[in-house]
Amino acid sequence: MRRIGRRDIVAAALIAVLAGAAFTSPPLAILRGLSLDVLTALRGKLVGDIRDPAASPVVVLAIDQESYETPPFKDSPTITWTRELARVLNAVMDGGARVIGFDVIFKSSIEQSEIPFGDAPLGTRMKGFDRDYLRVLRQGADAGKLVLGDIQNDNPERPFPGQLLAARPQNIRALNVHTDPDHVIRRMPLAFAIGGKPVPLMALELASRGLGATAEFLPDGATRLAGYTIPSAEPNTLTLNFRGAGRDIPVFSFADLHGCVEKGDGEFFRRAFGGKVVIIGSVLNFDDRKLTSMRLGGGHDGTPAPRCARKALAQSVRAARSDVAGVFVHATAVRNLMEGDAVSELGFPWRSIIAILVAGMIAFAACLLAPTGTVIAWLAVTAVYSACAVALFVRAIALPLTEPALAGLAAGALMIGYRFVIADREERFLRKSFAFYLAPQVIDTMVASGKMPALGGEMRNVTVFFSDVAGFSSIAEKMTPTELVALMNDYLSEMTDIIESHGGYVDKYVGDSIVAVFGAPVDDPDHASHAVRAALQCRDRLDELNRSHPAFQGRGLAHRIGLNSGEAVVGNIGSRRRFNYTVMSDTVNVASRLEGANKYYGTSIMASEMTVAQTGATIAWRELDTVRVQGRDEPIRIYEPLAEGYQETREQGLAAANYDKGLACWRAREFTQAAECFGRDASYDPPSRLFAKRASELAAKPPPADWTPVNTLEGK
Template sequence: MRRIGGRDIVAAILIALLAGAIFTSPPLQVLQGLSLDILTALRGKLIADRRDPANSPVVVVAIDGETYETPPFKGSPTQTWTREIGRVLGSITEGGARVIGFDVIFKNSIEQSEIPFGDTALGGRMKGFDRDYLIALRQISDSGKLVLGEILSNDHPEVPYRAQQVAVRNTVRALNVHTDHDDVIRRMPLSFAIEGRPVPAMAVELAARATGAKPAIAPSGATDLSGYAIPSAVPNTMTLNFRGLGRDIPTFSFVDLRACVEKSDRDFFRRAFDGKVVLLGTVLNFEDRKLTSMRLSGGHDGTPAPRCALPAPASTPQKSRSDVAGVFVHATAVRNLMEHDAVTELGFPMRAVLTIAFAAIIASAASIFVPTGALAVWLVLTVVYTAVAVAAFVHAQALPLTEPALASLAAIGMMVGYRFVLADRDERFLRKSFALYLAPEVIETMVASGKMPALGGEMRNVTMFFSDLRGFSSIAETMTPGELVTLMNEYLSAMTDIIESHGGYVDKYIGDSIVAMFGAPADDPAHATNAVRAALKCHDKLAELNADNPAFAGHGLSHRIGLNSGEAVVGNIGSRRRFNYTVMSDTVNVASRLEGANKYYGTAIMASETTMAQTGDAFAWRELDAIRVLGRGEAIKVFEPLAEKGAESDRQAKLAAAYADGLACWRSREFAKAADAFGRISESDPASALFAKRAQAFIANPPPTDWTPVNILEGK
């Protein structure tokens, strides 16, 4: 994660504006329709809104494959079916249907046929064939319950033949649909301008007649039907809401209804059609199929309605299809109007604002996180937003879905490009230039500040760590340059890994010596504890290297470590042209002296009293002595860390106790007792051997009365 500055915020806003403008622009308007398709599919999958077809105010009478395959229609031209159609429609009307709409157009009558038949045309011999049909149309039309359909076109209009138009007194409405640029039907026109006046589309006309209302234009400009202001994202259209994916529309087979007429089952027609809007249309596998918003989820050609006279044909279970019969598009439009359930889409301004806002959020995430992190944020927020959009779509409110998702994804790409080319250029330079010279914490500080390193320092409480290999010069003389380099690389790498894993910063290497500090540049309240723990680990690691690493074989390396805690100046120190992140103070000098003092006591690690005090009770210690080092007037109590508290061995505990007894006698001038106490453990402890020898010397030549128990170290 990186901090963002004002320039990054401006970049995120500009990127969001650009991405939002692109993905809501007219050339990509297809994305608006794709959002409807995805929402329809997700709602159908997740919500499964299966409404009872019996409650549908709209039903379909289907001239289907069964009709074409069943006598008396089998093998007969559709122009010869008109008498039977009239009889079925009459029974439907008597059954209480509110209104009947035609989604089929009979452009010609068999009476108009000019095919020769004997000494005259076939049409001449069939005069009067459509009489009963036309009478039925007139009777139903006179009751206000019939609307024929037509296709408006400048080039090839399709209208019912003239006798039908006369029979229904020109009650003919357009069946035209609104097709988007991707040839998908998602909206239905509300009206058409005919001879300079608006005429309702078929669906609006049927809904108006069923509700007893007349379409009007509301003050807002929306079409109003019985108090329902029809929402229109595209002017003069309504967005279709395929809530039941077509399964909520009962579908009657025409041939079964014709048999029902023959059976004179008026009760069936009353049960099936009372109070319903009826649409007559073809439902075939390869004719008048339409792609709609159900193309991704799959739509259904209605739900088979109860049968009256004929047994249901044996067939495979109905499967969803990407296309549906055109009559169900009109049936859905009528149902949406009657139930006030058309989809409300956001207008262009709100869609653009929402898309830009979403892209801005994701662009901001891309400026903070690495690309994979930004993609994870995008995925999570997109899933959450999609859930909100689906919930809104359940209530017929369509939020843009694809535009925000794609715009925000593009924003990630643009922001990553911006960071690579501009924003992170300095960061990459800093990391590449200083990775081998500065601690990662120092580099992170520079990156966060956005500034190049400069001269300057601050006072910090730190723990200094000095280590040096004992007698390494003489060992190095016996080795080839290659062997020496290999040995030193192995040793320094192992020690550095331990130091850095405990929060330390390696300031420099001086030959075989390591200078490190804890508590800077990264703040570490437990710097003393971590420094002591690192020293113990380094000591154990060297023993492992001596035992297992071939480069160390036969050398028996040992080191000395000095630790001291206190105030120090840390920062970029040097000349204006060249400087290092380092540390300066008396704290540093004392740690260096303690590293050298180990050789007097035969110890591997020596820490000052301040370091010991800052570790609390984390370790088991033994006090070694009070010393005065070169260049410092004050005496310092020095300690040796033995192990983590509770992890010391019995030998270490006994040795520390015996040593403490001897030291107490030493400081109280009881040199004989001190010599005896130290002598008992001197063979296994060099520090005790040192004190035993000094006690014996004072027994022979007692010190003056003003003697203080401080060991003055003359060398480093």
Template sequence: MRRIGGRDIVAAILIALLTGAIFTSPPLQTLQGLSLDILTAMRWKLVGDSRDPATSPVVVVAIDGETYDTPPFKGSPTQTWTREIGRVLGSITEGGAKVIGFDVIFPSSIEQSEIPFGDAALGSRMKGFDRDYLIALRKLSDGGKLVLGEILSNDHPEGPYPAQRLAVRNNVRALNVHTDPDDVIRRMPLSFSIEGKPVPAMAVELAARANGAKPEIAPSGATELSGYAIPSAVSNTSTLNFRGMGRDVPTYSFADLRACTEKGDRDFFRRAFEGKVVLLGSILNFDDRKLTSMRLSGGYDGTPGARCALPISTAAASKPRSAIAGVFVHATAVRNLMEHDAVTELGFPMRTILTIAFAAIIACAACLLAPSGALMAWFGLTLAYAAIAVSAFVHALALPLTEPALASLAALAIMIGYRFVLADRDERFLRRSFAYYLAPEVIETMVASGKMPALGGEMRNVTMFFSDLSGFSSIAEAMTPVELVTLMNEYLSAMTDIIQSHGGYVDKYIGDSIVAMFGAPADDPAHARNAVRAALKCHEKLAELNAGNPAFAGHGLSHRIGLNSGEAVVGNIGSRRRFNYTVMSDTVNVASRLEGANKYYGTAIMASETTMTQSGDAFAWRELDAIRVLGRGEAIKVFEPRAEKSAESAEQAKVTAVYAEGLARWRARDFAKAADAFGQMAKADPASALFARRAAAFTANPPPPDWTPVNALEGK
């Protein structure tokens, strides 16, 4: 995971603002409707609808295919059905229906026909044919039980013929629906302006009559019905809640109801229609089909109601369809209004804010994570948000779904592009520059830290690591070039792997020598400890190579390692045309001298007091001496790391203790006792043997009074 800088945060915010504004802008308004469609489908698939259709306050009387295939309607023009329609409407009203709405329009009467029939027009011979029908309409209308439908249009208006209007005292309401730009019906108009006055739409009129109330305009501007403030994201509309996908509305075949009227089964009409709002409409496969929010999962033309007189139709069972009969759009609107269940949509400001916030989260994730990880984060967060949106939609609250998902995906792509072009240039440069010098995990640590090496140089506290093979020149002279290259490759590879695995950076190889540093370019607070641990591991590894690697057989290689910690200039140093990432300072020179000083004491690893102090208490140490290296006037105390503190053997501890006693005697000018102490371990420990000889010499010839216990080394 990379670190976010101030520039990245600003970029994420700007990208989120841009994508959020784009995907909620008017040109992409269809995304708002698509969200409703997806939420409707997901709610149906995941939750369904547990309501019993029998509890629906709305039912549909369907002029269906069965009606057209059943006498007396079979083969008859619809204008001749009016008498039977009037009789069925009377039975429905007697059954206790609250109000009946027409989703069918009879724009003309057979009485108006101009077709010749004998020596007179058919219409003149059929005078009075609609009389009983018009009387039934007048009776129902006067009782407030009937509303006819019409289509308002500037070009092609369609309404009931004048005699019907007169019969119902112009009690006619508009059936127009609100169609979105993608030709999908998701909302229903609440009212229409007719002759300068607002007139309720059919659905509002039916719900108002059923509730015994009138629609009113609240101070907030919302339309209220029986105290219910109808939510309206688009002005003067109600968003349809297709909770039951049409299956929540019982549907009765008009043919069966006509037969039931003939049968005189009043109880059936009471059971089916008492207290209900009834919509009369067509559900033919070729007539008045509407695309709605149910289009993705499919809607149903109602649930077949109980039968009264005719046997169950042999027609195929109802299957989900992308387009449903228009009467069910109105039935859904009426039920939403009566049950206070219309969908509440967020307004444009809230949709935009939510979209921008989601895009900002994903943009930040894309800034923090690798592209694949960011894509997985987008997928996971989108799923989680979709689950929240579906849960909210169960309660009729529609959160934007497609806008946040698409805006955040766009933000993800743009942020990845931003990182590739701008933000990650330094990281790519770093990876290319150090790919052959640092272990991958060290590069990752350096990238994650956000602290890049300054071009040209910077002061860093580091630990320098110098190693050199002992007596290698004489060994190399006895080997063929192929054998020498094989040996060196094996040795350098093994040592480099250890150095890099402990966070070190190999600066250069000089023949058989290795120059490395810890603490740069990767920032490592424990660089001294890691350098000491790497030195111990390198020493152990060389012993393994001598014992088991064929290239090392018979050579018995040994090496010397010098460690020193301190401030140094690290960076790209060189000419304008050629430079290396390297280090320069006195810290480097001292480490090099300590590597060479090992040969005086017969030790493999020597570290300065600074390195010993900075490594903490992780190791068992012994102080070797105080020395003055070539080219440096100040004395340096030097130490040998014996082992990890928990891994120090009893023999090592004994040697360290005896050596410390001898060194204390030596510095106190008690050379005889110092010689005795060092002599105890002289055979097993070269450093003790060195001091035993020096102490014995001073015992015989004591140094002058101004002598100091500092060993001045004359060579490198």
């Protein structure tokens, strides 16, 4: 492995930037679509991720090959199917379908036929033929259960005027799709602007009616449906998520449903279509086939649904193929919208950054390794990155895949070329060390973002942990400096490990004291509970050390811990040349005062009422007193944690109950009864002993009328 110099680093960085930027540039936008295709194929092969078709909120009513081969439709043009279609539609609506959308367009009617038939055109003799069909359209439209489709472009396709009139304009929606330059459908448009107002397209309209919600078009260009903000990598589009490779959509054959109507099985329609969004579309091998992001792994024309009247054809289960019937593009979009499961793609800046980072790793590997090693490194990075990308794609988050892989390959090749073209010189390595004392989490953030830390802070709700060794000066006097340093290193190491294992950040050591913060720099909604658990474990661990550790035995080491929760300023604070990630506020001051107050009450851990309020039932507490600490006028209630949850011992529970009764009597100026309650446990419980003495004194000499049960703590 060779050493690299400054020029190598600069060259690797430039190559990484150029390669990453080139493969994510607009001229190579086709790679972005290819990433979706590869991710869809890998997810299907490695994970499967097929959702239950029975749970699908959308189903397809297919005009399929079986329909064309079944009487009375066999050898009949589709314009003659309208009466039977009306019967099926009526049964579907009676079965409880939420809405029916048409992915088929009947552009003409037999009533408009100009074919000669005797002494008059055929259309004249067929007047009224579509009456039943138009009546069903009107009934469905009036109930908000029917949406007809059209195509809006330079050569628009629309249903014949009678249908448009029956369905009313508000129930006509566009079936347009978004086709990428490589003729693949990966996204669906959401709305068209008509008269300056956005009008939903078919998929969004069906999902809106299926959910009983109205699509919201936000000022920033985003679209929200039933609380779900639709991710849009391209403005006004939805990136399709083909989780089940088309197999998560149930398909009902029109021929079978027609037979079911003839059979009079209304219960089947209620089971099949109750509460569903239904899309009518053509499912044939030769008509309306679409390439989608399933093209590499293969897609399916849905999953055959349960049948009612006819036996399934042998070819009803089809093999996967590169294209799918267009109706499944709309059905997938509707399911994505109703389940909040559309794919979230990264924007251009993040795609470029990821490509540059991957290219950078390979470029730096090429600086250090031989060409064979570089190829192995590229394969390893690509495999690991691909696994991460597939794992995220299972959660509908699409990372760029082909762009980083190709950028890394190009960067490795260019770096190998650089090394061959420019002769290797004497290697130099310059290391610059900065004296920034930061939390590991802050350093990780800095490295990930590429930004150096800077002065500044923010307000955050945190819990401050303040501890101090009791009688440290007297202990230090009896030890040599070497022994003292070894003892404190062991003590601070053990306590720090516990604090950090509970998510705390050690701000500083001040001699034998530890100042730590929970809830920063990493957010932690349970910071108060974690701080208390850390304090309890620190107490127990010190007891173990005193019993078993040779350096601690016979010294009776004890510590006091103060805990307080509240708003504090956290961030990089100090001079412009040297600073530290720390915490500042009155919250820190109170924690420090509570640590010192343990000496007065004979406790080892004390917390404020603010900390108790944020722990809920996760900790068993007993209230100690109401105090006023130095530097703060407002009194606060202080508590001692007994154990986690409900794990306190029976003795602790009884002592806490007696203490609570005594404290209530104390605050009610019933000092004799208070002394009696506190006295029950005074022999072994220091707080009870303290209050028993105070209560006895006040019982003998009652305080003035303006006395309040608040203890003012002087000093630390």
